[in-house]
Structure formats: C-alpha cells, structure tokens
Amino acid sequence: xxxTSEQRLEDGVLERKFTLDEIPGILWTPESAxxxxxxxxxxxxxxxxxxxxxxARLVARAQRAAADGFAAATIELPGSGERPRLAAVxxxxxxxxxxxxxxxxxxxxxxxxxxxxxxxxAVPEWQATLDAVLSLPEVGGPxxxxxxxxxxxVRLAAVEPRVVAAGLFAGxxxxxxxxxxxxxxxxxxxxxxxxxxxxxxxxxxxxxxxAFGSKEKTLHAxxxxxTGVPQFAGEDAAGFFARHLK
Amino acid sequence: xxxTSEQRLEDGVLERKFTLDEIPGILWTPESAxxxxxxxxxxxxxxxxxxxxxxARLVARAQRAAADGFAAATIELPGSGERPRLAAVxxxxxxxxxxxxxxxxxxxxxxxxxxxxxxxxAVPEWQATLDAVLSLPEVGGPxxxxxxxxxxxVRLAAVEPRVVAAGLFAGxxxxxxxxxxxxxxxxxxxxxxxxxxxxxxxxxxxxxxxAFGSKEKTLHAxxxxxTGVPQFAGEDAAGFFARHLK
Numbered sequence: 176x177x178x179t180s181e182q183r184l185e186d187g188v189l190e191r192k193f194t195l196d197e198i199p200g201i202l203w204t205p206e207s208a209x210x211x212x213x214x215x216x217x218x219x220x221x222x223x224x225x226x227x228x229x230x231a232r233l234v235a236r237a238q239r240a241a242a243d244g245f246a247a248a249t250i251e252l253p254g255s256g257e258r259p260r261l262a263a264v265x266x267x268x269x270x271x272x273x274x275x276x277x278x279x280x281x282x283x284x285x286x287x288x289x290x291x292x293x294x295x296x297a298v299p300e301w302q303a304t305l306d307a308v309l310s311l312p313e314v315g316g317p318x319x320x321x322x323x324x325x326x327x328x329v330r331l332a333a334v335e336p337r338v339v340a341a342g343l344f345a346g347x348x349x350x351x352x353x354x355x356x357x358x359x360x361x362x363x364x365x366x367x368x369x370x371x372x373x374x375x376x377x378x379x380x381x382x383x384x385x386a387f388g389s390k391e392k393t394l395h396a397x398x399x400x401x402t403g404v405p406q407f408a409g410e411d412a413a414g415f416f417a418r419h420l421k
Numbered sequence: 422x423x424x425t426s427e428q429r430l431e432d433g434v435l436e437r438k439f440t441l442d443e444i445p446g447i448l449w450t451p452e453s454a455x456x457x458x459x460x461x462x463x464x465x466x467x468x469x470x471x472x473x474x475x476x477a478r479l480v481a482r483a484q485r486a487a488a489d490g491f492a493a494a495t496i497e498l499p500g501s502g503e504r505p506r507l508a509a510v511x512x513x514x515x516x517x518x519x520x521x522x523x524x525x526x527x528x529x530x531x532x533x534x535x536x537x538x539x540x541x542x543a544v545p546e547w548q549a550t551l552d553a554v555l556s557l558p559e560v561g562g563p564x565x566x567x568x569x570x571x572x573x574x575v576r577l578a579a580v581e582p583r584v585v586a587a588g589l590f591a592g593x594x595x596x597x598x599x600x601x602x603x604x605x606x607x608x609x610x611x612x613x614x615x616x617x618x619x620x621x622x623x624x625x626x627x628x629x630x631x632a633f634g635s636k637e638k639t640l641h642a643x644x645x646x647x648t649g650v651p652q653f654a655g656e657d658a659a660g661f662f663a664r665h666l667k
Contacts, residue, residue, distance in 0.1 A: 370631070384642070385616070392643075393651075394642035407661075407664060414656065415653075418653060
C-alpha cells in the first residue's frame with residue numbers, strides 16, 4: 176500500500192489516498208487513532224460509479240464513522256473510475272438497460288453476467304485492502320463492511336472472518352446463487368431496503384433477507400427510491416456499527 | 422379523570438393511576454414537566470392481557486419516554502384486566518386457539534370477531550384519554566401512539582388528528598378491512614415486525630406496511646418470535662419519537 180496524498184479534514188479526520196496493486200483507495204482515520212489506541216475499521220462499499228463520483232457521499236460516511244471512533248477505507252471497484260473496463264460487465268449493463276427500457280423481464284443470465292464477475296474480482300481486493308490497512312499500527316479491529324453492491328457484501332461477509340458485522344443495502348439485483356452464499360453468513364446484519372427502489376426487486380430483497388444465516392439480522396425498509404435513503408436511516412446504521420465494533 | 426394513587430419513581434418520574442369513566446389508566450410524567458413547560462405525550466398501547474400483567478413492560482417504556490422528555494399514558498383495554506369481559510371476543514379467541522391447535526387456517530371471520538369489536542370500543546376510549554390528559558397543564562402535545570394491537574393503532578392514527586406519529590407492532594392478526602383504513606393514515610410511521618412471530622402472518626404484515634398512506638414510513642424487521650423484540654429495536658423506536666415529537 177502506497178500513500179499518494181494526505182490531508183487533514185476540518186473535523187480532524189486524516190484522509191489518505193493510496194494505491195494497492197494499482198487499485199486506488201482512500202483511508203480515513205479519526206484524530207484519536209494512534210499506535211497505543213488503534214481503532215476499529217469500517218470498509219465503505221459503494222456502487223460501481225467510480226470513486227470520484229462517489230467521493231462526497233463516501234467522505235460524509237467516513238466522517239460519521241470517525242465521529243464514532245472508527246477508521247474507514249474504500250477502494251475503486253473493478254471496471255470503475257480509471258481502472259480497466261470489464262467488457263463482459265459493460266455488455267451486461269447494456270443488456271439490462273435494453274431490457275428495462277423495453278419493459279421485458281430482466282433474465283437471470285443478465286443479472287449473473289452483471290454481478291458475478293464484479294463479486295469474483297472485488298472480494299479478494301477488499302481482503303487485500305484489509306491485510307494492508309490492518310497492518311497499520313493505528314488501525315486494529317474489529318472490522319465492519321458497509322453498503323455498496325449487496326452481493327459483494329454477502330460474499331465478503333461469508334468468506335472473510337475478520338468482518339464481524341455488515342450493513343448491506345438491498346438496492347441491486349442479486350444472482351440466484353447468492354441466496355446460497357447468504358445462508359453461509361452468520362455475522363450480525365443490518366439491511367437497508369428502499370421500498371420503491373425502481374431498479375430493485377423488492378420480493379427478491381425480502382427473500383435474500385430471509386435467507387441470511389445470521390441469528391441477529393435487522394431489515395430497515397424506508398419509503399422512496401434508490402437514492403432516497405432518509406438521513407435517519409444512516410443514524411440507525413451508525414448505531415448498529417457502534418453496537419458491534421466497540 | 423380521577424387520580425387514585427400517586428408515586429414518584431426512583432428516576433423522578435411521577436406515576437399517577439387514574440380512572441376515566443370507570444376505565445383504569447396510568448399516567449407518567451417526567452420530572453421536567455410543568456405548567457410553564459408542558460411535555461409531549463406518548464400513548465402506550467399494549468396487548469389485551471391486562472394492565473397488571475403488562476405493568477413492568479409499560480413502566481419501562483414510560484421511563485424511556487420520560488428520559489426523552491415525554492409524558493406517557495395508558496388505559497386498560499376493553500374486556501381486559503378487571504373490566505367486563507367481551508363475550509364475543511372471548512369466543513373468537515377460543516375459536517382462534519382451536520384453529521391454531523388443529524393446524525387449520527384461521528378464517529377471516531375469526532380475525533374480524535377477535536379484533537374489530539376491540540378496535541371499535543378502544544379507539545374512542547383512547548381519544549377520551551387524550552382529551553383528559555391533554556387538559557392537564559403539564560402535558561401539551563404533540564402526541565404519539567406506540568405499540569399494542571396494531572389495528573387499534575391504525576384506526577387511531579387514521580381518525581385522530583392529534584396523533585402526529587405512530588410506532589406500531591406488526592404482531593397481531595389484521596382484519597382485511599383494516600387495509601383500507603391503513604390507506605387513510607398519513608402520519609409518519611415506525612413499524613416493528615418480528616420476522617418469525619409464530620402468531621402473526623408475515624406476508625399480511627408486509628402488505629399492511631405497503632398499504633399505509635404515509636409518506637414517511639419505516640419497517641424494522643428483527644429476528645425472533647413475538648416476545649423477542651431486541652433491545653436495540655426499542656432504541657430505534659425512541660429515536661423515531663424523538664424526531665417527531667420534539
């Protein structure tokens with residue numbers, strides 16, 4: 176992990192951009208983080224729109240995490256931002272758009288082609304990010320994963336024992352095979368669902384919630400579309416991480 | 422409203438028992454409540470098991486409300502505690518038990534007979550309680566309704582303009598006609614659902630949530646059965662009332 180820039184935000188949060196095997200990322204640590212008092216970590220997932228475009232929302236989430244005493248880290252997703260495109264995923268995205276515009280059902284093969292390559296590639300990258308960030312003396316554990324493409328969160332929560340709690344956003348299409356992976360997840364879960372999310376299948380989201388193997392799982396459904404998550408939903412999610420990472 | 426007893430709880434909350442047209446009730450006010458600083462009010466709904474049996478849970482909810490600066494009030498439900506039995510409701514309850522023990526589907530006529538007489542009788546009583554409690558100089562508004570038989574909460578939220586926010590527990594069977602009443606509800610809603618509630622129909626609860634006319638409505642689903650509501654769910658509900666009654 177190579178740090179490429181560093182700045183102190185107005186609330187004392189230290190923001191460091193880095194690259195890790197040519198993947199750009201950002202690490203935020205609260206002023207309180209130190210070698211003698213390492214802080215827990217939240218991995219900030221996000222949709223595949225590019226870190227630059229997501230920056231304002233990510234930094235707000237990182238500052239909320241820092242206010243609770245947590246570090247936060249994120250990386251560019253495969254095929255996003257300035258990373259090489261994933262041709263198959265781009266093709267699937269075009270197919271999805273065509274199907275939605277035509278009002279025809281979105282076939283499972285489109286969802287698989289759109290999501291699975293991203294999950295296969297992204298999850299090991301998040302794990303490598305964990306290796307790197309947790310090697311810093313000012314960041315300890317435990318680790319939470321928050322938001323972004325839900326299938327990435329499901330796979331990561333299922334395979335990565337360092338993730339002890341996950342806050343997921345049921346806002347993207349889910350391949351059928353992910354339901355089996357969801358059964359392997361046992362960590363506490365906090366799942367957000369936008370009730371009228373135009374690009375999401377509400378019943379599939381409820382089925383996925385039902386499938387998770389976790390003994391503690393909570394679904395928070397709110398009114399509105401994909402981008403209409405109310406501010407208080409963020410407060411509730413912060414409360415979830417405060418309960419499990421402290 | 423006649424006060425019949427009064428005691429100061431250890432956290433300074435004033436607990437006063439009262440009767441109102443022969444209906445027993447309890448009013449809790451925080452130490453801060455005064456004529457010059459009247460406090461908002463939360464009506465504490467509860468299942469028809471009798472105030473005495475529910476007392477410990479009710480006083481805990483009232484103390485939580487008081488800690489947020491709210492008064493809380495509750496009354497005995499029709500047919501519960503020492504109030505005269507409702508023969509038709511008792512009959513329906515026996516029919517329900519028989520159906521559940523036999524594993525046969527619970528017919529709509531049983532649900533109607535069990536719930537509708539209770540709603541018809543209870544809602545005007547809650548409104549009379551509001552008249553009485555809001556006439557006290559130390560209690561002002563706004564008013565929230567919380568918990569208990571969900572159909573009572575639905576009807577009260579639909580017909581009583583002084584109720585500006587409702588926290589409902591999707592834990593009891595709902596007559597089909599209540600879905601129409603739910604469409605009339607427009608106040609902010611916070612709905613709790615226990616995902617594995619043995620006596621509840623999960624899909625009907627999701628349909629009822631969908632039916633509410635409110636622009637702000639949130640569903641919090643948690644694992645476990647009817648009585649397994651996790652403590653953090655209470656915290657989230659308290660946050661909901663703090664947002665809307667302050």
